Amino acid sequence: MKNRQRLGIYIHIPFCVKKCAYCDFLSFPATKEVQEKYMSSLESDIKYCVSKYGARFDDYIVDTVFFGGGTPSYVSPQLIAGILKTLKSEFAFDENPEISIECNPGTIDDEKMRVYAESGFNRCSIGLQSVQDDLLKQIGRIHTFKEFEEGFSAARNAGFKNINIDVMSALPGQSVTDYVNGLNKIIEYKPEHISAYSLIVEEGTPVYEHPESFLPLPSEDDEREMYYETDRILKKAGFDRYEISNYSKKGFECRHNVGYWERKDYLGFGLGASSLFENVRMKNISDMNKYIGNAGKSDLYEDIEILTANDCMEEFMFLGLRMMKGVSSRRFLKLFNKNINDVYAEPLEENIKNNLLCKYRDDSGESWYCLTPHGIDISNTVMADFML
Numbered sequence: 001m002k003n004r005q006r007l008g009i010y011i012h013i014p015f016c017v018k019k020c021a022y023c024d025f026l027s028f029p030a031t032k033e034v035q036e037k038y039m040s041s042l043e044s045d046i047k048y049c050v051s052k053y054g055a056r057f058d059d060y061i062v063d064t065v066f067f068g069g070g071t072p073s074y075v076s077p078q079l080i081a082g083i084l085k086t087l088k089s090e091f092a093f094d095e096n097p098e099i100s101i102e103c104n105p106g107t108i109d110d111e112k113m114r115v116y117a118e119s120g121f122n123r124c125s126i127g128l129q130s131v132q133d134d135l136l137k138q139i140g141r142i143h144t145f146k147e148f149e150e151g152f153s154a155a156r157n158a159g160f161k162n163i164n165i166d167v168m169s170a171l172p173g174q175s176v177t178d179y180v181n182g183l184n185k186i187i188e189y190k191p192e193h194i195s196a197y198s199l200i201v202e203e204g205t206p207v208y209e210h211p212e213s214f215l216p217l218p219s220e221d222d223e224r225e226m227y228y229e230t231d232r233i234l235k236k237a238g239f240d241r242y243e244i245s246n247y248s249k250k251g252f253e254c255r256h257n258v259g260y261w262e263r264k265d266y267l268g269f270g271l272g273a274s275s276l277f278e279n280v281r282m283k284n285i286s287d288m289n290k291y292i293g294n295a296g297k298s299d300l301y302e303d304i305e306i307l308t309a310n311d312c313m314e315e316f317m318f319l320g321l322r323m324m325k326g327v328s329s330r331r332f333l334k335l336f337n338k339n340i341n342d343v344y345a346e347p348l349e350e351n352i353k354n355n356l357l358c359k360y361r362d363d364s365g366e367s368w369y370c371l372t373p374h375g376i377d378i379s380n381t382v383m384a385d386f387m388l
């Protein structure tokens with residue numbers, strides 16, 4: 001049997017009940033009718049892609065699928081299950097795939113979680129963000145903490161043994177004590193995975209356009225403290241930090257996201273979805289009418305970038321250094337037929353000297369480069385040194 005390469009699949013569901021005040025993702029409210037049309041177009045998009053490029057997927061086996069958004073749990077669970085069924089009939093699947101769905105409290109119930117579990121989903125990611133109802137309201141979330149509790153129980157009752165909770169820090173009006181208490185409360189639910197991000201004020205969002213309505217934002221010192229507390233509290237609770245913002249119990253790292261950071265090939269379907277396939281990055285159109293009008297009839301890419309060898313090496317470093325284990329010299333050599341030291345001698349040496357990177361050997365003798373704690377703090381600066 002030939003050794004097939006791993007392939008990830010991302011499905012974008014762009015619908016949300018209401019736009020959150022900080023959100024710059026491709027997401028918006030839509031009627032049931034639009035949702036149904038979209039889901040049907042998504043199916044046509046997948047089938048068209050396989051009928052046109054299917055021969056190129058013969059060497060691949062799907063080992064992760066991720067339904068993200070938006071709020072996938074906002075649309076009918078039967079339509080979601082239908083798309084997963086289509087994927088399973090169009091692609092060869094690994095016998096133990098990770099199949100994730102993003103869910104938001106207020107849009108989850110027992111019936112939905114049961115349909116997901118029965119159709120093959122085995123991981124769910126719940127967007128809680130904060131345990132405080134006043135803060136949730138302030139940032140425009142549609143749900144309360146109680147609705148999160150109900151959704152979490154629904155997921156467990158349906159049999160989900162791999163649950164992520166998203167949590168945000170540096171929210172308007174949030175104190176360090178609020179955040180610490182909230183994080184401790186979240187741990188009590190015993191999720192297998194926690195993604196912890198701080199609020200980023202993105203241009204074009206209400207938080208950016210009307211800052212006066214979102215005061216007071218925590219000071220830089222408080223923001224830093226929340227960031228350090230995340231690491232301290234989660235490690236103490238038995239979570240392993242495997243990526244700058246992601247913590248998991250042993251064996252529960254998100255395989256799909258690790259695939260992004262390791263630059264494994266993935267196909268994205270749906271509005272605005274991105275793909276990386278054989279060193280070509282593609283992005284789908286973001287216009288809903290064009291998407292629905294053309295799905296199943298033509299390619300839907302609005303952007304195609306053929307990566308050069310240098311682009312690939314840069315991405316290998318930027319993305320790989322996000323993970324705590326860092327980047328492997330052996331893998332670099334295997335992928336690029338070049339020694340990492342011949343390409344990056346200066347930034348490696350300089351960052352090691354400044355205690356921002358460190359070099360270590362694993363049990364097999366393979367050498368790796370990873371960020372130090374200080375390097376994590378200023379990771380963007382370190383990564384910029386690897387531009388060629």
Ligand code: SF4
Nearest residue numbers: 016019020023027070
């Ligand atoms: S639920 Fe998520 S995707 Fe939807 S508006 Fe809020 S932050 Fe954006």
